[in-house]
Amino acid sequence: MRLVQLTVPTGKRETILATLDDRGIDYVVTDEDSKREYTAVVYFPLPSPAVEAVLDELQEAGIDEDAYTVVVDAETVVSRKFEALREEYENGDVESDRISRQELQAEAESLTPTFAVYSIMTIISAVVATAGLLLDSPAVVVGSMVIAPLIGPALGASVGTVIDDEELFLESALYQIVGIVLSIAAAAVFAWTVRITNVVPPGLEIAQVDEISERLAPDLLSLVIALGAGVAGIISIATGTSVALVGVMIAAALIPPAAAAGIAIAWGQPSAAIGSTALVLVNVLSVNLAGLVTLWYAGYRPENLFSVGPTEERVRRRVVGLALIVAVFALFLGAITYSSFVTSTFEENARGEVERTLDEDEFVQYQLLEFEVVMDDDYPFRGPERVLITIGGPGEDPDPALARTLHERINQHAADTVGVEVRFVGLVER
The missing domain is CATH 3.30.70.120 (Alpha-Beta Plaits)
Known part of the structure; x- marks a missing residue:
């Protein structure tokens, strides 16, 4: 009311x-x-x-x-x-649940702070996210999302398009571009600073940090987060409900990947930043695409009836353009997902070969203690580089035939030759 x-x-x-x-x-x-x-x-x-x-x-x-x-x-x-x-x-339909066009425009404008405040808050959130990733702390990463001021620009571009407010659209698009650049740059500078000052261990491998590695090689499911955030954000603002939690969801799609890209750059691994940077871009575009479609479906139109036709054509062009770009990025993420699937399949098959080999009568005296697949650094399409196998058994040295057999059988499941390293631990029976 x-x-x-x-x-x-x-x-x-x-x-x-x-x-x-x-x-x-x-x-x-x-x-x-x-x-x-x-x-x-x-x-x-x-x-x-x-x-x-x-x-x-x-x-x-x-x-x-x-x-x-x-x-x-x-x-x-x-x-x-x-x-x-x-x-x-x-x-009871969608149009009856939404707020007015006038309120929507005012809400979209109010969600975007001044440029100075937006820049400062974006930098702070990126720095906090970077610290959280380096600490491998999900709680700190979530905290960075809460303070990120991204929901206004992310939704303002869609609102400006459907109500024919090009000034709002251009301002929101500019804010989003600046936000991406600032967040990646701030993360890179902060990560480089803590690295050269040895705030983090000198030998820290970023690929070994779970919170970072999952964003350096994102999969196709990451796209669902951005699309869901865009739809939820527009529905929340269009129905006049709270947008705070939706703002956190949008920030979740943008800030942590941007921080991961900055960390990779600071660690001198620009190729590792490709996947996370692509994730940031596809998430931004997906939020805008979902927002446009949702607003138009909700029945928002320009105030001037003579502008409805041109605006509808503009919305159609932008939706098609965004959909095509998102589809290209989706193919890229799909390729990463397939690469991860191939790697997981290889790891499963390799472990199975080791277990079956050790079950044979010739090697039944040995037992598998540890199994690890070491990945290469070819981001974002990482593959297995070598397999580390630790076995235990009687005596001081294992049967030489065991290492040869494991190497042959494991490489049957690899597209390229994978090194197989067998480590032996002598077990003493009591």
Whole structure:
């Protein structure tokens, strides 16, 4: 429910009040004696779905943007006429649940802070995310998402497109570009600083840190996060519900991958930053794509009817363009996913070969103690480089035939030759 406060321009009082009467809207009028160009202020409650239609009709009656129109939340309205008005507009579909176009535009603009604040908060969130990744601490990484101011620009571009506000679109697009650059640069500078000052262990291998490695070689499922964040973000802002948690979800799709890319650059491994940078870009584009489609489906259109056709064409072009770019990135992520699948299959088959070999009568005296597949550094399409096998058995040295057999059988499952290193631990029977 909304309470609308409207200043009535000189000469428009009767027309505006007649419009409200025709729609069965209760209102209160107070005379304006400030000797300005307004003669009165009218107050009236509306169901949320009625705001856009009523304000559009009042604008046609002579209310322009120079007049003051304030729309605020109303907790309770007790009125039979209001209940009838609610039944007229609230029919349970998507369009009846959404806020007005005017409120949507104001909400999108309010979610984007000033450029200075946005830049500072983005840098801080990237630095905190970098620290969390280096510490391998999911809690710290989540904390970085909470302070990231990304939801406004991420949703503002979609809102600006569907309501034909190119200024909002361009500003939001610029903010998103700046946000990506700042977050990666801030992460790289901070990671380089802690590295050269030995705040982290000198021999730290970033590929061995789970929170980092999973973002250096992202898979196709990562795309679902961004699409879900885009749809959820638009639904939350369009229905007037809280956007705080959705903002965290959007930040989850952008800040940690950007921090991982910065860490890879700081560690002198630019190839390792390819996957995480691609993930950041595809997530940004996916959020915008999901937002555009959701807003248009929800029924948002430009205020000027003559702009609906050009705007629809613009939305169609941007949706198609974004979808094509996302599809290209999706193929890239799909290739990474397939590479990970091949590697996992190899690891499973290699372990199976070792276990079957040790079950044979010739090598039954040995037992498998440890098994590890060491990956190469060819990011983002990493593959097995060597297999480390630790076995235990009687004596001081294993049967030489065991190492040859394991090497041959394991490499049957590898596209390229993989080194097989067998380590032996002598076991003493008691």
